[in-house]
Amino acid sequence: LIAVAAALAALLLIAAAYATWRVGSPPAALLGRPAAASRFYSFDLVREYPHDPDAFTQGLLYGGNDTLFESTGLYHRSSVREVELPTGKVLVHHQMDGDMFGEGLTLLGDRLFQVTWLKNDGFIYDRHNFTKRKSFTHKMRDGWGLATDGKVLFGSDGSSKLYQMDPKSFKVMKMVTVKYQDNEVPNINELEYIDGEVWANVWQTDCIARVSPEDGQVLSWIFLHELRRNLLNSGYTNIDVLNGIAWDEGNRRLFVTGKLWPKLYEIKLRPVV
């Protein structure tokens, strides 16, 4: 009996070691790059804030001093806003023309850049005075997400492409295909530049892809299903998809929300694998 038990224990050990090796070994596509700390993240909730449940959030970013800039969509309801983080109060509201569907928004210097759905038209606003406004055209299919590293504009158009554009000429400087291992990831939506990576909401999923802007590889995934499920469970049945990532670099705070979500969340990532 002891011999049988010992043999079984040895077998189990070998199986466990094999399983660890299998799970632990990176796929070929990820070899040769500095490994991300984890490949899958869940989150811990730090704080929740009120968010305008009528805001069809399409672009979100931190503006300093506990304010956010937000772009909202839907025809006749699209806007650019400055929002007070603690209260969700809309401090400044610019209503867009009824035929414009607001999308990605980013801040470069004192200028907010915004793109629009199904059009190549975008707008540049003075962050202190939204009525000071210019328009531009870009070369993406249409406008979904925008972000910046302070030099280039990162843009998405709902395909698997991640564009880098010159903020003056809107020339496409670089374009990569977002891929997880060998699979293209379509529906790349709202963007945020964080510590050298481009984080992207994948439309109609509760997932954020952390993308290398160098080659488009998805370095890791963030799963936020719990946020939307909790809202639904609390009776907020009119909510749309997760969308909106904002990063307060100075205080390393991460904010997420969704379209027509009554709440905005500060979260901290927690590795699950």
Ligand code: DDQ
């Ligand atoms: N996008 O944000 C994923 C780029 C577009 C979302 C569009 C949602 C459809 C709303 C209904 C439009 C009515 C014509």
Ligand code: CA
């Ligand atoms: Ca953003």
